[in-house]
Amino acid sequence: xxxxxxxxxxxxxxxxxxxxxxxxxxxxxxxxxxxxxxxxxxxxxxxxxxxxxxxxxxxxxxxxxxxxxxxxxxxxxxxxxxxxxxxxxxxxxxxxxxxxxxxxxxxxxxxxxxxxxxxxxxxxxxxxxxxxxxxxxxxxxxxxxxxxxxxxxxxx
Amino acid sequence: xxxxxxxxxxxxxxxxxxxxxxxxxxxxxxxxxxxxxxxxxxxxxxxxxxxxxxxxxxxxxxxxxxxxxxxxxxxxxxxxxxxxxxxxxxxxxxxxxxxxxxxxxxxxxxxxxxxxxxxxxxxxxxxxxxxxxxxxxxxxxxxxxxxxxxxxxxxxxxxxxxxxxxxxxxxxxxxxxxxxxxxxxxxxxxxxxxxxxxxxxxxxxxxxxxxxxxxxxxxxxxxxxxxxxxxxxxxxxxxxxxxxxxxxxxxxxxxxxxxxxxxxxxxxxxxxxxxxxxxxxxxxxxxxxxxxxxxxxxxxxxxxxxxxxxxxxxxxxxxxxxxxxxxxxxxxxxxxxxxxxxxxxxxxxxxxxxxxxxxxxxxxxxxxxxxxxxxxxxxxxxxxxxxxxxxxxxxxxxxxxxxxxxxxxxxxxxxxxxxxxxxxxxxxxxxxxxxxxxxxxxxxxxxxxxxxxxxxxxxxxxxxxxxxxxxxxxxxxxxxxxxxxxxxxxxxxxxxxxxxxxxxxxxxxxxxxxxxxxxxxxxxxxxxxxxxxxxxxxxxxxxxxxxxxxxxxxxxxxxxxxxxxxxxxxxxxxxxxxxxxxxxxxxxxxxxxxxxxxxxxxxxxxxxxxxxxxxxxx
Ligand SMILES: Cc1cc2nc3c(=O)[nH]c(=O)nc-3n(C[C@H](O)[C@H](O)[C@H](O)COP(=O)(O)O)c2cc1C
Ligand code: FES
Numbered sequence: 001x002x003x004x005x006x007x008x009x010x011x012x013x014x015x016x017x018x019x020x021x022x023x024x025x026x027x028x029x030x031x032x033x034x035x036x037x038x039x040x041x042x043x044x045x046x047x048x049x050x051x052x053x054x055x056x057x058x059x060x061x062x063x064x065x066x067x068x069x070x071x072x073x074x075x076x077x078x079x080x081x082x083x084x085x086x087x088x089x090x091x092x093x094x095x096x097x098x099x100x101x102x103x104x105x106x107x108x109x110x111x112x113x114x115x116x117x118x119x120x121x122x123x124x125x126x127x128x129x130x131x132x133x134x135x136x137x138x139x140x141x142x143x144x145x146x147x148x149x150x151x152x153x154x155x156x
Numbered sequence: 157x158x159x160x161x162x163x164x165x166x167x168x169x170x171x172x173x174x175x176x177x178x179x180x181x182x183x184x185x186x187x188x189x190x191x192x193x194x195x196x197x198x199x200x201x202x203x204x205x206x207x208x209x210x211x212x213x214x215x216x217x218x219x220x221x222x223x224x225x226x227x228x229x230x231x232x233x234x235x236x237x238x239x240x241x242x243x244x245x246x247x248x249x250x251x252x253x254x255x256x257x258x259x260x261x262x263x264x265x266x267x268x269x270x271x272x273x274x275x276x277x278x279x280x281x282x283x284x285x286x287x288x289x290x291x292x293x294x295x296x297x298x299x300x301x302x303x304x305x306x307x308x309x310x311x312x313x314x315x316x317x318x319x320x321x322x323x324x325x326x327x328x329x330x331x332x333x334x335x336x337x338x339x340x341x342x343x344x345x346x347x348x349x350x351x352x353x354x355x356x357x358x359x360x361x362x363x364x365x366x367x368x369x370x371x372x373x374x375x376x377x378x379x380x381x382x383x384x385x386x387x388x389x390x391x392x393x394x395x396x397x398x399x400x401x402x403x404x405x406x407x408x409x410x411x412x413x414x415x416x417x418x419x420x421x422x423x424x425x426x427x428x429x430x431x432x433x434x435x436x437x438x439x440x441x442x443x444x445x446x447x448x449x450x451x452x453x454x455x456x457x458x459x460x461x462x463x464x465x466x467x468x469x470x471x472x473x474x475x476x477x478x479x480x481x482x483x484x485x486x487x488x489x490x491x492x493x494x495x496x497x498x499x500x501x502x503x504x505x506x507x508x509x510x511x512x513x514x515x516x517x518x519x520x521x522x523x524x525x526x527x528x529x530x531x532x533x534x535x536x537x538x539x540x541x542x543x544x545x546x547x548x549x550x551x552x553x554x555x556x557x558x559x560x561x562x563x564x565x566x567x568x569x570x571x572x573x574x575x576x577x578x579x580x581x582x583x584x585x586x587x588x589x590x591x592x593x594x595x596x597x598x599x600x601x602x603x604x605x606x607x608x609x610x611x612x613x614x615x616x617x618x619x620x621x622x623x624x625x626x627x628x629x630x631x632x633x634x635x636x637x638x639x640x641x642x643x644x645x646x647x648x649x650x651x652x653x654x655x656x657x658x659x660x661x662x663x664x665x666x667x668x669x670x671x672x673x674x675x676x677x678x679x680x681x682x683x684x685x686x687x688x689x690x691x692x693x694x695x696x697x698x699x700x701x702x703x704x705x706x707x708x709x710x711x712x713x714x715x716x717x718x719x720x721x722x723x724x725x726x727x728x729x730x731x732x733x734x735x736x737x738x739x740x741x742x743x744x745x746x747x748x749x750x751x752x753x754x755x756x757x758x759x760x761x762x763x764x765x766x767x768x769x770x771x772x773x774x
Binding site: 023024025026027028031061062065066067068069083084085086087088089090091094098121122123124125126127128129130132139141144145146149 | 189190192193194229230232375376377378379380383384415416417454455456457458459470472473474475476532534535536540541572575606608610614619622623626632735736737738759760761764765
């Protein structure tokens with residue numbers, strides 16, 4: 001988990017929604033933390049585990065098991081390439097490869113300048129427009145190889 | 157306001173219906189995920205603005221509604237104008253003015269926005285006449301596209317919660333279970349287990365507390381039926397669950413929804429709040445004395461959490477690892493209590509069965525697979541989208557009549573059903589009837605309803621590799637056969653696709669698969685080899701060509717082919733030159749183009765764009 005500055009007040013506010021000592025709220029609380037900070041900061045996880053009286057290993061286990069959690073901060077632009085079946089057979093892998101080489105990061109990683117995060121997801125439900133790439137939640141359909149760099153360079 | 161009795165539900169339904177009927181013309185804009193992505197929200201806003209500013213609502217008795225997914229996602233954004241059923245596709249905000257002036261005010265049809273049959277080239281006015289819709293039979297998707305999913309009154313107007321009223325006041329729980337059993341309804345989430353039998357076992361299990369849950373995890377990548385139901389008709393799922401809870405004697409439960417489906421979560425939560433307010437959830441439902449409430453549990457993006465025992469752990473706030481099921485979860489499920497878990501589509505069928513009768517449901521479909529099934533028809537098919545058809549229809553009818561055939565009229569190669577646990581079926585299986593048992597016999601499975609169509613440009617070895625990669629990622633790691641075995645299978649396939657396959661690899665795959673199938677803990681592992689075994693069964697020659705000849709004829713595995721431009725076919729149009737991202741194609745206009753094999757990355761952009769099919773795989 002990455003150490004960064006986390007506003008303890010914000011973290012507290014999330015913790016207050018859950019009764020202290022109740023370990024069953026762990027995942028819900030982690031989801032709230034993820035939603036608030038865009039990832040699960042180490043300090044927030046520590047505060048949470050103290051609050052719920054569970055060992056930090058449990059939070060780590062949940063945060064690495066579920067894809068919805070990230071232990072690292074995300075870039076300003078989160079690029080998600082759908083690699084669901086429909087997108088795969090219409091060439092999603094080529095797009096992933098292309099983005100990896102443009103951004104010089106592996107899927108799941110963020111560029112050093114914290115500008116871009118490249119992720120893959122399994123089916124965003126827009127299979128009719130496969131292959132689909134989303135930029136901060138905005139969908140682009142029928143994406144052809146060679147067109148990605150233009151789309152993201154607007155922000156680079 | 158709370159609806160406390162069946163009588164007041166009838167009054168409310170009558171009122172809601174007459175309100176609906178007072179609207180003379182209704183404009184329905186699809187706001188499903190596909191159409192939203194295509195910009196349908198801008199169309200709605202533009203319609204709203206124009207209609208309000210011109211005060212058309214009162215003058216023309218005009219209604220504007222955003223609905224769930226109409227299914228024909230390929231052609232979005234879709235606008236349907238009722239009562240005539242005029243179907244406009246690919247509508248842009250700039251078309252709004254014309255729609256209002258011509259269609260809404262003067263009653264004319266705008267030719268340009270109509271759907272054109274690709275075979276007859278004719279424009280079709282009404283959506284019921286478009287082959288994509290006319291061949292369908294919608295039960296689970298009955299209301300989607302017709303009602304506003306955000307309005308409980310709309311749902312009540314089309315007969316919503318009437319099934320619940322019947323069950324609570326006119327039927328005993330046993331009679332409800334009998335009715336579901338007689339209907340022959342089988343689980344739509346993949347396994348196809350008879351729902352009536354599951355409910356009966358749960359009801360008969362001795363316990364104080366029972367739970368009724370809904371599986372909206374929809375892990376199959378390339379399937380979005382459940383999502384469309386949750387987004388487009390959330391009350392149908394809730395009504396089904398309350399009926400189920402009454403039948404088995406449960407007082408609480410959850411809907412487990414994928415985190416990746418924010419709109420589904422939003423619509424379900426809104427529907428739950430409305431149902432609570434009206435008293436369809438909570439205490440003393442419709443004055444029956446029966447209580448049931450439901451909560452949303454958000455999934456965390458793990459495929460294995462769709463498996464019943466893992467799902468229940470995840471609902472309980474733990475890491476979702478499956479357990480060995482010596483005792484089934486209907487007996488010992490959530491918090492170790494008897495639990496019924498059914499899929500979204502299964503639940504959506506329940507109110508229909510109570511309303512229309514078990515017999516009517518049982519006459520649809522084939523002997524052991526009754527009713528209908530929703531599929532997301534995707535891949536290399538012309539009409540991609542969501543379809544619901546009676547069981548027993550053939551694959552050919554779905555793909556070629558409803559789906560309109562293969563994109564670019566290329567040769568059909570295979571259709572994949574059943575998601576990562578399913579398999580691929582070749583052309584000579586296209587006339588098989590689609591039902592649970594036939595598909596399993598043929599080496600695939602019904603699954604939850606993903607149907608992915610593949611053409612000659614899809615490599616079957618790569619497809620198997622793709623699913624294995626998915627499963628390696630999603631294996632929870634609890635049992636060794638799955639964690640290690642599937643990983644090894646994937647490694648072998650990676651090698652084959654990279655051109656490093658060895659003689660003997662196929663045999664190794666087969667024996668390893670045997671072990672994984674027999675020794676894995678849960679169905680994820682047990683079915684993980686299916687994508688390989690089914691492709692080996694029908695496309696063994698492709699594996700052999702990869703291993704022995706180092707060739708990938710589909711042009712997918714990049715180390716095993718190169719592109720060439722056919723001199724006879726090339727017309728020198730320059731499209732491929734523009735499309736190539738690495739500037740590897742040279743040639744003057746109107747002269748044959750050439751590919752520089754040294755710099756070509758084999759991305760296929762040229763092949764996708766070429767209008768005369770001049771780019772060949774060698
Ligand atoms: C690995 C795995 C993933 C599954 N994913 C789903 C899913 O996403 N949705 C679903 O409804 N059922 C899924 N199932 C099937 C469920 O375990 C269960 O059989 C089903 O929810 C029961 O409901 P039904 O009888 O109405 O189909 C999955 C099973 C396995 C083994
Ligand atoms: S597979 Fe990519 S959107 Fe469904």
